[in-house]
Amino acid sequence: MTLWLGALPVLVIVAVLATVLLRRRRRAGIYAIVAANVAVLMGAALVLLTETSASAATQATPAAAAATDAAASGASGSALIAAAIAVAGSSIGAAIAVAYTGSAALAAMSERPEMFGRAMVVVGLAEGIAIYGLIIAIILIGQA
Structure with missing residues (x-):
């Protein structure tokens, strides 16, 4: 969870820069938005996988x-x-x-x-x- 709190300012900065890029250079702004979305998707998948692997590891205990x-x-x-x-x-x-x-x-x-x-x-x-x-x-x- 602390990983998300650390990544939140970076994502906000990327969103602001993507908005500025959308106004000036549309294609580069769209690429920045897609990259931010992919980063959030990968982070969510990582959190989901670590949660399920942690729950599987604790189920192995008696x-x-x-x-x-x-x-x-x-x-x-x-x-x-x-x-x-x-x-x-x-x-x-x-x-x-x-x-x-x-x-x-x-x-x-x-x-x-x-x-x-x-x-x-x-x-x-x-x-x-x-x-x-x-x-x-x-x-x-x-x-x-």
């Missing part, structure tokens, strides 16, 4: 109580990572959907102002994608 606690800790850690992925993926999907539907709704409303109600329904449906991810995360955390 203490049944310690093995049960470690197995529960590894399972809950995996459930929390899965919940985070569900929320992040659905939020990114909702952001992309709202970006496209929102711009199309504004374009339609600029030509025909009476389209406001229909346009807001479409944008609201796109925003519902994030709610679905949140519900899945709550279910995953509840079962952990």
